[in-house]
Amino acid sequence: MWQTILVGDSGVGKTSLLVQFDQGKFIPGSFSATVGIGFTVHKSNRTIWDTAGQERFRSVTHAYYRDAQALLLLYDITNKSSFDNIRAWLTEIHEYAQQDVVIMLLGNKADMASERVIRRDEGEKLAREHSVPFMETSAKTGVNVELAFTAVAKELKHRAVQHPNEPKFQIHEYIESQKEKSSCCSYF
Numbered sequence: 001m002w003q004t005i006l007v008g009d010s011g012v013g014k015t016s017l018l019v020q021f022d023q024g025k026f027i028p029g030s031f032s033a034t035v036g037i038g039f040t041v042h043k044s045n046r047t048i049w050d051t052a053g054q055e056r057f058r059s060v061t062h063a064y065y066r067d068a069q070a071l072l073l074l075y076d077i078t079n080k081s082s083f084d085n086i087r088a089w090l091t092e093i094h095e096y097a098q099q100d101v102v103i104m105l106l107g108n109k110a111d112m113a114s115e116r117v118i119r120r121d122e123g124e125k126l127a128r129e130h131s132v133p134f135m136e137t138s139a140k141t142g143v144n145v146e147l148a149f150t151a152v153a154k155e156l157k158h159r160a161v162q163h164p165n166e167p168k169f170q171i172h173e174y175i176e177s178q179k180e181k182s183s184c185c186s187y188f
């Protein structure tokens with residue numbers, strides 16, 4: 001059983017992303033901050049946990065880091081401080097999570113083009129600095145949501161069944177080939 005958790009500042013869209021992935025819908029204006037550990041989704045051999053972004057619940061969420069094989073780390077492209085805090089989140093992840101945890105950086109709310117304050121290349125640069133895959137998502141329109149979860153699942157699966165002579169699964173290449181190109185230009 002794989003465990004994936006969603007982390008990032010309060011309000012970046014973790015709950016919304018998980019609802020979109022699980023139910024294929026977006027409930028607008030329904031912001032109620034998650035308390036501790038939020039709802040969980042069980043899909044085939046995976047459990048995905050939503051966590052609270054608020055500082056006061058940090059000790060609760062740390063306890064879940066240890067058991068997670070994958071972490072989706074979100075910021076909000078319309079909120080600079082959520083982006084600036086990514087470095088602190090990564091420090092925390094390296095402190096509490098397993099050493100070989102799969103981390104994916106997501107710039108969420110990509111549909112909010114007119115309110116964007118973080119360019120896509122800034123997200124890409126930060127991801128490169130930390131050697132983690134990156135994509136922009138929208139929990140509202142669903143852009144790249146399925147892909148974010150699928151790419152992580154594939155990486156975990158390949159790690160588990162990797163044969164010595166097989167070429168290694170390249171998560172970056174997979175993402176690049178699968179990214180929703182049709183929506184790229186209006187959003188990104």
Ligand SMILES: Nc1nc2c(ncn2[C@@H]2O[C@H](COP(=O)(O)OP(=O)(O)OP(=O)(O)O)[C@@H](O)[C@H]2O)c(=O)[nH]1
Nearest residue numbers: 010011012013014015016031033034053109139140
């Ligand atoms: N336009 C737009 N709004 C979004 C998107 N994702 C989330 N929102 C909105 O942003 C607000 C916060 O979303 P949540 O999913 O509750 O955020 P969270 O990260 O789970 O917050 P905490 O539970 O406090 O950690 C809500 O009003 C959502 O409707 C998105 O992709 N696009």
